[in-house]
Amino acid sequence: MSQTITVKIKLLPTKEQALVLTKMCKTYISTINDLVSEMVEEKKNTKKSSKHIDVALPSAVKNQAIKDAKSVFKKAKKSNYKVVPALKKPICIWNNQNYSFDFTHISMPLMVDGKARKTAIHALLVDKDNRILDLLKHKLGTLRITKKSGKWIAQISVTIPIVQGTGVKVMGVDLGLKVPAVAVTDDEKVRFFGNGRQNKFKKRKFRSDRKALGKKKKLNAIRSSKDKEQRWMKDQDHKVSRAIVNFAKNNKISVIRLEQLANIRQTTRTSRKNEKNLHTWSFYRLSQFIKYKANLVGIKVEYVNPAYTSQTCPKCSDKNKTQDRKYKCKCGFRIHRDILGAMNIRYVPVVDGNSQSA
Known part of the structure; x- marks a missing residue:
């Protein structure tokens, strides 16, 4: 069993290397589009090889373009x-x-003075935990280079073997907006992850800034703000998912159970003022980050149907609606609503895990 992830690495090319990469990237895309147009016109696959394509690209890159x-x-x-x-x-x-x-x-072949020459480009491969180099020890796939927000990025596809533990300890994780995530282990250890108030404030600030930029008709600045917000959101998901997996690892958890995301936007309770946050936050991405990071340390991830997990009393199985963030049952059981959700997620039936994007 294995999983494939994409490792992103920041490149620091010289001015000359950046010019070469820019030209090669444009040539690569135009080559693909020209080949597709030819195949569509003829309604059949091309039989061309790299020697039939007269463009300034190394032969290996031409073959990849084909x-x-x-x-x-x-x-x-x-x-x-x-x-x-x-x-x-x-x-x-x-x-x-x-x-x-x-x-x-x-290092990869670049077109220098009309010839393909293997060229070394400076890259930030060493991080705090040597995580990048550790990942690159596994089976490598293609190297993709592109420019994002003015920065050169190398993306390497890596296939990692998954070795899952044999233990039986289970942890439930409930995802939300006011509390990004709550985890409860099967021995009742509880931890909250993320800061919903901070997330809400930051997103409101981004929207307010873009509104002001819109009045000034600064379209490039608006696009830049949207990119910055997406990077910030993604960073938050990385931090929360890493903390959740570390918590599970420290408590010797073998299985993390998450809610199936197919209907999370319909089942998540929210006020009108939170509606924009609900429909712009990627619950699916956070779920995927948790899954791949858990798999890397041998923890299995399963998905459950979240219906009534925030309403069912774990003591008497009675269903009660919550008042704000508090849950109170007729039997006397009281608890934080999100903790209740995570508690119940641990033990409700597991589904196939083919959740939809949210």
Whole structure:
């Protein structure tokens, strides 16, 4: 059993290297689009090889472009040529036999003075916990280089073997807005993760800033603000998921149970003032971060149907609606509403885990 993740690495190319990468990325995309147009016109796969493509790219990169073009053509063919995708975002891809790395550089063939030459580009491969280099010890896939928000990023596909533990300790995790996540172990240890008030404030501040920029018609600044907000949200999800997995690991948890996300936007209770936050926060991404980080340390992730998990009393099984964040049952049982959800998630029936995006 294994899972494939994408490792992102910041590149620091020289001015000359950046110019070469920019040109290669544009050429790579235009090559794919030209090949797709030809295949659509002929309504069949291309038989071209790298020697038939006269563009300024290394032969290995040309072969990857042909492979990607065939993949795009397959999608067009599936729609009976009603939808023919045209790639726009400049990227360049090398297969796993055409790049290498050490502690400070990633090397791959670049077009220099009309010839393909293996070139070392400075890269931030060493982080605080050596996490990047540890991940790159596993089976590597393609190297994709692109530019995002003015910064060069290398994305390497990594396939990691999953070795799951044999224990039986279970932890339930309830996701929400006011409290991003609550975890309860099967021996009743409880922990809250994230700061819902801070998240709400930050998102409101981003929206307010964009509204002011909109009045000044600063469209580029608005786009930049949206990118910054997305990066901030993603960073919050990384921090929360890492803390949850560390908590599970420290408590020798074997299984983390999460709510199935198919209907979370319908089942999550929220006020009108929280509605914008509900529909812009990615519960699915947080769930996926928890899953892949848990798998890396041998913890299994299962999904359960969250229906009534925040209403059912764990003592007498009676169903009661909550008052604000407090839950009170007729039998006398009282607890925080989100803790109740996490408690019940531990033991409700497990579903297949094929949850929808949220």
